[in-house]
Amino acid sequence: MVDQKELINAVKETVSREDVRYIVGYEEGTYGFETAPSFAYTSDDARKFIFNPLCTKNLVVYPILEEKLPLKREEQEDDRKIGIVVKGCDSRALVQILQEKGLKRENLVLIGIPCTGVVNTKKIKDKFPNQTEYTDVKEEKNHYVFSIEESVQKIPKKELLADVCKECEYPNPVIFDILIGEETEVETEPTYIEVREFEEKSLSEKWEYWKKHFENCIRCYACREACPLCYCKTCMADFLDPQWIRRSVDLSENTAWNIMRAFHLAGRCVSCGECERACPAEIPLMKLNKVLEKEIRELYDYTAGLDPEEKTLFGTFNPDDPEEFIM
Template identity: 35%
Template sequence: MNELIKHAKELLEKGEVAAVIGYRQVSEKRTKPVIITEPEETRALVFNEYCLNNLAVYLTKARIKLLGRKNNKSFKLAITAKPCDVHSIVALIQENQIDRDKIHIISFNCHGVVKDFGFDFNGDNLSSKCITCETHKPLYYDKLLGEVKETPQARDSALERIKEIERMPHNERFEFFRSEFDKCIKCYACRAVCPLCYCQRCITDKTIPCWIETSSHQRGNFAWNVIRAFHLSGRCTGCGECDRVCPADIPLSLINRKMTIEANNLFSFVSGRSLETPTLVGSFNEKDNDELFM
C-alpha cells in the first residue's frame, strides 16, 4: 500500500497529474471512490479485495475532466484500476471518449474482489466476473503494483444460469425476463455506474417522441432494460457493476454476459482487450456473416 501512496504522492508533487482517482477505506469491508488533488491527501489511498467500484466511470465526467484545467496544472488524470477496469478504460479510449496520453493508469496484480461490500473474501463470495477472469495482470498500465496471489476457485453459476434460460421455450423466457424486469424501479443506477453509458443525453431522456416509456410499468421497464442491454452488446467489458448496484437485484449482467459470448462467437471480439482492434459496432467488414438476410 505504501508503494501506491508513494507513487501517487510523487505524481501530484511533480505536477504530472491534476488528480488521482482512487479508493479509500470507509469501514473494514467497504471502500469508496475518492478524488485526490492534494499530495498529502494521498495517505487515504488503498487497494484491496473490497475495491469494487469501476473508477473508469469518472473519466468521462465533464466535471472531473475540468479538474486539471481549474488548478492550472496538467490535464493528466491518474486512476487506480483493477485489470478489469483497464478493459473499460481501453474501451473508452477506443470510442474516443478519453485520450491515452491524458490518463496515467496505476494498476495492480489482482486476485479477485468480493461480490459485494461486507462479505469475507473467499471462493463463495467471489465476484462472478473474477471466476472467469483471464487478466490477473493488466493489459495496459503505466505503473504496476501489488504482488501475484492465487485467486480462489469457484463455480461459474452465471454461465449455468444462461444455459438454463436458453433451454426454456421462448414464451417462458419472455415471462422470466418480464417478471425480472418488473422489479425495476427505474433509478437508472445501472446507467450511472456503467463507464460505457457516457451519453450526454440518454435515449430514455428523449421523450419527444417517446421511444422508451419513462413510466416504471412492465412495458416501460422491459423496453428500458432491452435497449440498455442492446446498447451495451459488443461494448460491455463485463465489469459487473450494474449487477452490483441494482437495488432490485435484477440479473443485468446475465444478459450482458450472454451478449459478450455472442460477440465472441460471431466476431471473435471481446470489448476492451486491445487498443489496436477497432470497436465492434463502430466498424464493419464486407465479409461479415450474411446468413441472417434473405
C-alpha cells in the same frame, strides 16, 4: 495481496508531478463492507488510499463524466493529467473509451493493480447484517479474513467471490503506466454455463424469468450511472422528442429500457459487473450482457476492451462476417 505502502508511494510520487491534477483510487468507507472513491490532490491525500477485495467500484466512471465548466475570461483550461487506479476490468473499460475517443491516452496516468477477484458485497452483508463499522477484508490462501467484534472470521473465497470474477479472463490491467505488485496468473476461460443453461429454456420460461425481474425495476438508472460505458451526453431514456421510452414505471417500459441498454453495450461491455452491483432491485443484468458477449464472441471472434489501437466492433467491416441473421 497488494502492498499498500507501494500503492501509497506510487500515488504520492505521481500526484506530486506538475503535469498531474489528481488521482482517483479507493479509501475506507464509512459503513460496513463498503469502500469509497478517494481523490488525491496532494501527496498527503495519498495516505488514505487502499486496495483490498472490497474495492469493487469501477473508477473509470469519474474522469469520463467529469464536468467541464465554462471558463472565465482569460482563464485557461486545466489540461493536466488525471490518474486512475485500475483493475483488469476497469482498464478494459478505459481501453473501450479510448477506442471511442471518449478520452485521450495522453491525458491519463494509469496505476494498474493485478486483481484476484472482489467480494460480492451483498453476500457478505447477508452473512453479517448488523455490521455497521467499516471492516477491512484480506485474502489469505483462498479465504477472506476479517475481524468482527474482536472475532476473526475466515470464510472460503468461493462463498463470497463476485460472480463476474469467477470466469475473469483479464485479472491484470491490459493498459497501465505503473504496475503495483506482480501480475496474477490467468486460471479461467469463459464457459458461459449459466447462459447456455438459460438458452435451453423455452421461450415462455425465458419471458417469465425476465418478467419477474423487470417488474421490480424502479427505473432509478443506477445501472446507467455506475457503468463507465454509459457516457452519452443525453441518454436515449431521457429524450422527449422523440420519446423512445415513456417515463412510466411498468413492465412494458421497464423491459424496453433494460433491453435497450443491454444492446447499447453489445460489443462494449467488459464484464465489470457494476450495473448489477448498483441495482437496488437485484436484477441479474449481467446475464443479459453475458448473452450478448457470448453471441459476439462466437459470431465475430471479438472481445471488447483489449487494444486501444483496435477499432470498435461496430467500427469495422469484415466481408467474411457470418450473415445467417439476414433474411
